[in-house]
Amino acid sequence: MRIERITLQTVRLRLREPFRISSGETFHRRILLLRMDTDAASGRAECVAGEAPNYSYETYETALWALERHLVPASLGLEFEHPGEVPAALDRHVRGHAMAKAAIEMAAWDAFARARGEPLAAALGGQRERVPAGVSIGLQPDLDTLITRIQGFVDQGYARVKLKIEPGRDVDMVGAVRRRFPDLPLTVDANAAYRAADLDRLCALDAFGLLLIEQPFPEDDLLLHAQLQRRMTTPICLDESITSAARCREAIALRAGLVVNIKPGRVGGHTASLEIHDVCRDAGWPVWIGGMLESGIGRAHNVALASLPNVLLPGDTSASRRYWDRDVVRPEFTLNEEGTVTVPAGPGIGVDVDEDFLAEIEEERREFTA
Ligand code: OSB
Ligand code: MG
DSSP states (O other): OBEEEEEEEEEEEEEEEEEEETTEEEEEEEEEEEEEEESSOEEEEEEOOBSSTTSSSOBHHHHHHHIIIIIHHHHTTOBOSSGGGHHHHHHTTOOSOHHHHHHHHHHHHHHHHHHHTSBHHHHHTOOOSEEEBEEEEOOOSSHHHHHHHHHHHHHHTOSEEEEEOBTTBSHHHHHHHHHHSTTOOEEEEOTTOOOGGGHHHHHGGGGGOOSEEEOOSOTTOHHHHHHHHHHOSSOEEESTTOOSHHHHHHHHHHTOOSEEEEOHHHHTSHHHHHHHHHHHHHHTOOEEEOOOSOOHHHHHHHHHHTTSTTBOSOBSOOOGGGTOSSOSEESOOOOOTTSEEEOOOSSBTOSEEOHHHHHHHEEEEEEEEO
């Protein structure tokens, strides 16, 4: 397959409710969509970088710059037999910028699967038709609001609930939620808000039967995560820290946790995600697939990846309705009765892009040809 054309389209979507994590709040998403035309088929993907550098150093703007100036030129005219060859071509000229690279790499997977006439999930080695869906709830103004929000998602049938925490909104808050929902599969995510002085405070979370605690410390501090895991029985799950398969091997060697949240858009795409999946499987670490408030395009990629065999915990792959009044794909993602999302069975990402709606919400568009 030869990459003939790449189109970058920026769209703006308003979240149905603001999403607040320890480091910042998101009301709107400005999403960089990427379309790749090859001589065999076309593929779609999105860049997960946010507008502010509060989750990762990459942002919408750094990704657009890296793509336009370096990654798109390195990709146009590129020939590949398998999308697993694409990362080497990008890594050769560009260090870092994994979110920008992922947009190209994941579009190449969609094009590849479409050219073969098979679902992306099958091309990735997925084995499930439906995947358990959890929901990630942002920080709320007060406990009553949080309880109401949780009840709403429990009523909809979500398989597990993830709460955002931060210093001062942790032990008491999680304890109150646990008393109210004694049997709910529950996790917490700190988005790197804690420091070494907080070790005792975090250990107090062991009392609440959490499935896991996600990314308590800064992403580059694997040793501190290892120190906490030695003192806690609740599994630590790494999100921001896992930037590559190599870093994942380090985390496992250091016992810096017991679980990994894979976001293909964060680690450079599906090839790196598959490697991380296998590294974890071989170490006996379960993984799950996270999210970055994606549109239906990124969601379709995440859901396909979630069908792999070592994805053993419900992910943040919620239904379209949890995020948007109207999603950019047809059909939208919905929650099945048993708390699952169906893995699309059509070719590639298996959903159709609503081009008319994209044109309505488009902010800008740039096309590059080989
Ligand atoms: O840490 O997993 C995270 C959203 C944006 C940035 C980081 C995170 C999240 C979520 C929501 O938790 C996941 C989702 O529903 O897409
Ligand atoms: Mg997280």
